[in-house]
Amino acid sequence: MAQTKKSDALTEVSPWHPNLRIEANLPDTKVVRTAFFVNGAAMLLVIALLLLLGFQEWKLHEVNKQIDDWQKSIDRDTKQSEKAVALYQNFKKEEEKTEEVANFVASKPVLSEIVLRLGQITPKKIAFDGLDFKDTGFSIKATVKGAPDHAAIDASAYEKQLRADKVLGPMFNDVNLLTMRKNSTTGRLVIEIFCEYLKGPKKS
Numbered sequence: 001m002a003q004t005k006k007s008d009a010l011t012e013v014s015p016w017h018p019n020l021r022i023e024a025n026l027p028d029t030k031v032v033r034t035a036f037f038v039n040g041a042a043m044l045l046v047i048a049l050l051l052l053l054g055f056q057e058w059k060l061h062e063v064n065k066q067i068d069d070w071q072k073s074i075d076r077d078t079k080q081s082e083k084a085v086a087l088y089q090n091f092k093k094e095e096e097k098t099e100e101v102a103n104f105v106a107s108k109p110v111l112s113e114i115v116l117r118l119g120q121i122t123p124k125k126i127a128f129d130g131l132d133f134k135d136t137g138f139s140i141k142a143t144v145k146g147a148p149d150h151a152a153i154d155a156s157a158y159e160k161q162l163r164a165d166k167v168l169g170p171m172f173n174d175v176n177l178l179t180m181r182k183n184s185t186t187g188r189l190v191i192e193i194f195c196e197y198l199k200g201p202k203k204s
Helices: 002-011 034-107 111-121 148-164
Strands: 126-133 137-144 172-182 189-197
Touching: 111 126, 126 148, 137 148, 148 172, 148 189
Parallel strands: none
Antiparallel strands: 126 137, 137 189, 172 189
16 A cells, blocks of 8 residues: 555656747757758759750741741742743743644645636636735736726626635635726726635635
């Protein structure tokens, strides 16, 4: 019983000195502070963002460079294509001119055949004053013998004869009596007939 009281007395004894520490004012004695981890994580995040931004800028630069190269290639090819098209258009124009000349030369009647045929079919009442050959046809200048009234009828009949002739007719697109006048010196009728060469479908 006496021993129990002795142990209780020992338990109730206060420490040998009082605890006067204020925990909030005590210095941080941790080896690695929490702020270090926070700052480190923030720096790593900033570095990662900078690296990502730099990578994106590099990719954008490469894409712009590729686009610029493609545009230069397109511009170069476009100029060459335009030159080729222009040359082809000029070639087509020259080709059309050449074909037109070749077709005209091929279709142009032989002058000697025309003169011989005119000599065969021209009535004795009509005397040639001259033949004027051109690229598009030829003109017949002639004097019609006889009285002017009858001469006018003969001139019109000669025009129709030239148009309907089986040899000369197919060579002409049209035959026109251009002038018909009286010669003041001789009193005879002077006429001019133009025979147009055939270049396309014959006029009806």
